[in-house]
Amino acid sequence: MNIAGGIDLGGTKIEAQRFDHNWDIGEKRRIDTPKTYPELLSTMAMLISWLKGRDAALPIGVAAAGLLNPTTGASIAANLPSHGQKFHRDLEAECNAALTLTNDCRAFVQAEARFGSGSQTGCMLGIVLGTGVGGAIAINGCLVNNGHGQSGEFGHLPMPAETVAQHKLPLLICGCGRKGCYETLASGPGLERLAFHLLGRKISAHRLIFEKKAQPDLEKIWQIWCSVNAQLLHALILTIDPHIIVLGGGLSTIEGLIPALEKHLARLQWDGLPIPVIKKAARGETAAALGAAYQAWQGAQNV
Structure with a gap:
């Protein structure tokens, strides 16, 4: 039934x-x-x-x-x-x-908090990495509601000036109309934009991920992309302090993504403080x- x-x-x-x-x-x-x-x-x-x-x-x-x-x-x-x-x-x-x-994205987080990788945890931060970047927060399996439905639009937070300057990142116009949102580079299309900016030629995200182990220039782009995403996660960690981060979306299944994010987060986190557990979504x-x-x-x- x-x-x-x-x-x-x-x-x-x-x-x-x-x-x-x-x-x-x-x-x-x-x-x-x-x-x-x-x-x-x-x-x-x-x-x-x-x-x-x-x-x-x-x-x-x-x-x-x-x-x-x-x-x-x-x-x-x-x-x-x-x-x-x-x-x-x-x-x-x-x-x-x-x-x-x-x-x-809120529906994804609700499912993972109740039935998936975030079940039986305290505070869960769910992030969807795909065409865009979004997510939500759940506490004890319950989705955190908000006043006007804007919570979780994490991809539209602005990238910090230090990150932009360090990697000489382009400030691109986002679909929301603003310039320099995380989503312009932290998403799947963002990985391709980053590659075009640094290489001067187009390459698909799929090909870049497949070939990066054999090509140092592609590996460098991959690490910069992971660094940008780690910066976003760290900003959310400082704001929310979750027990667990659950990743969904097509990019979450990339082999080696979670260890790379953990490596970059370890460099950003304050001395002596742990980073949250990061898991892939269980419900796919x-x-x-x-x-x-x-x-x-x-x-x-x-x-």
């Missing part, structure tokens, strides 16, 4: 998953993300109908990139056709059902849908 359904709405794909009473995946469907807003609404409604099946009361959670404007309800999601639209309201109207909508690609489903289920219990 299904306990909840979750949808991970990404810029290129949508994945819908049913979860049973053990929070294991029962069934799932994956389709390409439509290019227009009306098509997105109809596609999401179709998936939600499939998730519910014969159980019209099944709680459904949707994890999507971006934020909601708390005043207007408009979606702020540059990579989705819902950008600028009142997506939550419109989707509920399309489905004629109440839905839980949450940020995808299912985490965002699982976290959204769990939040929807929680909401249904509180009605």
Whole structure:
């Protein structure tokens, strides 16, 4: 028997998953993300109908990139056709059902804090390293909520001047409109931008990671990229002081990433103070849908 359904709405794909009473995946469907807003609404409604099946009361959670404007309800999601639209309201109207909508990084952290690498820990910091950089905080398995939905947009913190000067880093314009955000270099595309800046030629992140052991110039770029990410993590450690850091997103699976981050963090951390344990996410690609489903289920219990 299904306990909840979750949808991970990404810029290129949508994945819908049913979860049973053990929070294991029962069934799932994956389709390409439509290019227009009306098509997105109809596609999401179709998936939600499939998730519910014969159980019209099944709680459904949707994890999507971006934020909601708390005043207007408009979606702020540059990579989705819902950008600028009142997506939550419109989707509920399309489905004629109440839905839980949450940020995808927050959903990831909820899943890992409750069911994954961050379970049974005190304070967990979750970071997603992928196309962008984001995350959230959980304490004793519970996601820390915030006033206006902006918490966790870690990739839009500015890089420190010392780091920029030390490595002669470029100050690039971010998708948010500001210049010098961590996300411009600490993400997957950021690794490629860093390589282009330092090498003067394009190279894919995949190729750089694959060939860096044999090419010193690529290894240097990799170490600078790890240093930039370690600077971000250290700033968050000083702010949050987590017991554990859990990494998700496509870049989190790179072999040697965690030891490299630990090495750079050890140089940054104050003498005598430990750095938090760093682990890879346990729930993998299912985490965002699982976290959204769990939040929807929680909401249904509180009605």
